[in-house]
Amino acid sequence: MFKTIVVILVLGQGHITLDDSLGPYDTKHECFMRGAAMLHFATTQMPVIWANVGCAEKIKKDGQDNREDTEEGDKEKKIGV
DSSP, X not given: OEEEEEEEXXXXXXXXXXXXXXXXXXXXXXXXHXXXXXXXXXXXXXOEEEEEEEEXXXXXXXTOOGGGGSHHHHHHHHHTO
């Protein structure tokens, strides 16, 4: 699962992070396509002078710790910590 992250620099307002209320997405392609749509809309509403679209993977759900999906988590499982 991927979450879309869009950061823009708006003339006279500074950096703004756009919040995506539709995700998360199953593929990176869907995630980046959503980012492109969000960026397109933003540029029609305000003077954007810089933008960056990214996709974050492995979203934590309901406060769960995702450490078991990392190498550190694997080491802790083997040791029994």
